[in-house]
């Protein structure tokens with residue numbers, strides 16, 4: 001039987017239940033007392049089909065499993081008993097509409113496919129150096145100026161000298177959030193601060209340390225101009241964006257970025273020096289820690305929990321009461337120490353979970369075999385602090401929906417399997433067969449997965465992938481170089 005994710009416990013019995021039409025009648029019941037919130041039991045016997053869930057959400061997952069079973073059989077169901085619940089509460093996928101924009105309809109197609117494999121957290125990267133995609137009322141220039149760049153020059157092959165201008169209206173974002181909620185997916189907006197904020201500085205140059213005019217970026221990268229931490233106006237704008245985003249995004253988590261924020265400008269800025277001294281902080285990494293804590297505290301007053309990229313741990317003063325950390329690239333063991341002291345960690349390790357990396361680097365099998373609880377240095381407390389995993393699809397090199405589905409599918413099926421089952425897996429050959437089976441289902445959902453030759457990432461098979469989309473896609477060598485540079489230069493130094 002082909003099911004993704006694999007249920008925790010499944011007993012196939014002899015006999016079949018026959019029914020007319022597409023779907024059988026289903027008896028549904030919520031039983032809070034002895035099932036976890038997302039847990040469910042599915043029984044098919046001579047009496048028919050019964051789904052019991054720990055909540056409405058659990059019932060929903062039972063229904064998905066039923067739909068998947070029906071892909072295997074038509075007009076009848078085998079007698080079966082399934083008792084299932086996920087290993088991880090946090091089973092995430094991330095879309096980046098800042099670098100390259102996705103329409104509401106495209107986002108919905110991805111959501112449909114992710115819900116079908118029981119992913120439950122949609123992290124929406126909405127602001128970055130190359131685009132501010134949120135319709136902002138109180139500071140309208142964030143949208144008017146921040147949503148437009150004059151060109152797109154993410155690689156030698158993509159060098160387009162025309163304006164790229166997109167944003168989501170509040171009504172569109174509400175529609176996306178409702179669409180997710182109908183599928184029991186929580187939406188986590190990301191407002192990336194204090195780095196990756198060129199678009200904010202383009203709209204309001206007074207928010208930078210220098211006050212100089214600047215344009216939204218047309219290339220990928222890490223940029224030195226970031227929000228000035230010593231300017232009270234910075235906090236005012238941050239809180240205003242959060243206020244307006246919280247009107248739309250009503251779920252628990254809110255991502256505030258914190259990654260790739262060089263301190264070059266802060267070190268040269270009188271206001272930042274003054275702020276650091278006033279707070280009695282030892283260095284500018286601590287100043288960033290302070291900034292993240294302030295914002296997390298503000299989010300707490302709105303009933304939210306902040307998420308920060310693990311770069312924000314550099315100051316050593318990130319407050320764990322209001323914040324969980326998402327680990328994308330480990331250095332100096334800080335994320336592991338964070339988890340080992342019982343603080344919440346979401347694992348989104350670039351290897352194997354980044355979808356903008358080629359299959360040659362992050363193959364289907366590598367993702368399938370990944371066990372976040374086995375990260376190097378993790379103690380038992382640390383393993384128990386892992387909230388789950390998330391797989392980001394950064395879009396500097398993923399230009400459109402076709403490229404997105406090619407890179408994310410079927411790899412997100414392996415992400416879903418790992419997120420739901422943890423280390424409890426049945427074996428890759430079986431998963432491979434099941435993945436092949438679901439490629440047809442994905443096609444029916446208007447999602448075109450990568451062809452099977454590519455999944456293994458073997459060099460001779462990965463070449464067609466590179467040819468198909470041109471040299472513009474990240475090459476395995478460029479990814480390896482990137483990781484080396486990141487480790488040595490960005491994270492090695494202790495500014």
Ligand SMILES: [Zn+2]
Nearest residue numbers: 209228269272
């Ligand atoms: Zn400053």
